Amino acid sequence: NAGVTQTPKFRILKIGQSMTLQCTQDMNHNYMYWYRQDPGMGLKLIYYSVGAGITDKGEVPNGYNVSRSTTEDFPLRLELAAPSQTSVYFCASSYSSIWTSMKDEQYFGPGTRLTVT
Amino acid sequence: QQPVQSPQAVILREGEDAVINCSSSKALYSVHWYRQKHGEAPVFLMILLKGGEQKGHDKISASFNEKKQQSSLYLTASQLSYSGTYFCGTESSDWNTDKLIFGTGTRLQVFP
Known part of the structure; x- marks a missing residue:
């Protein structure tokens, strides 16, 4: 299993440009997440999805959009990039069953380092 | 609201x-x-759940005080490989999903 993969690894954008960060998982996890991590800071949840076709906002959703058409893929779209969106972006996935109370761990991708200038 | 780490x-x-x-x-x-x-x-x-369930590595232990809304991570006999930044992620009882809010982190450095 490749786990959670993200592309690209690095990207430099000019202000006002748009781009899509790709995230794919091959573990058949129902939950997927997008986080951003600014230098020296913690993880901030941007959007998450509990299954194909279902997405919801996290702590910092402004300036981003997501879609979840398949179980495997959860792309993050940046429209009109701004310098404040310079960050490292992590995608993660986890499995949660409605039959047990046990919450499974989140598996993180390697991250995408984005610079907006 | 973001959990506070110390x-x-x-x-x-x-x-x-x-x-x-x-x-x-x-x-x-x-x-x-x-x-x-x-x-x-x-x-x-x-992972520590309300009610006492846990899942994790054998060499690391943690506690969860539900009444005080606090958790502690215990690192014993530290090794060089323990160096890094530790984050707690909390799931509120207000919503029963896997939506975690992460703390600001604790940076741990282990020297020989």
Whole structure:
């Protein structure tokens, strides 16, 4: 299993440009997440999805959009990039069953380092 | 609301012990602990659930005080590989999903 993969690894954008960060998982996890991590800071949840076709906002959703058409893929779209969106972006996935109370761990991708200038 | 972690940073010699604390202002359903090495993705350490269920590594222990809305991570006989930044992620009882709010992190450095 490749786990959670993200592309690209690095990207430099000019202000006002748009781009899509790709995230794919091959573990058949129902939950997927997008986080951003600014230098020296913690993880901030941007959007998450509990299954194909279902997405919801996290702590910092402004300036981003997501879609979840398949179980495997959860792309993050940046429209009109701004310098404040310079960050490292992590995608993660986890499995949660409605039959047990046990919450499974989140598996993180390697991250995408984005610079907006 | 973001959980508060303490201390912000810890410096240890190999073999010493450390405790990292995580405190929330909200009633919690679960607490997750992750470790992140510089330039890498976070890696899972431990989950603690309301009611006492746990899942995690054998060499790391943690506690969850539901009444105080606090969790502590215990690192005993530290090794060089323990160095990194530790994050707690809290799941509020207000919503029973896997939506975690992460703390600001505790940076741990272990020296020989």
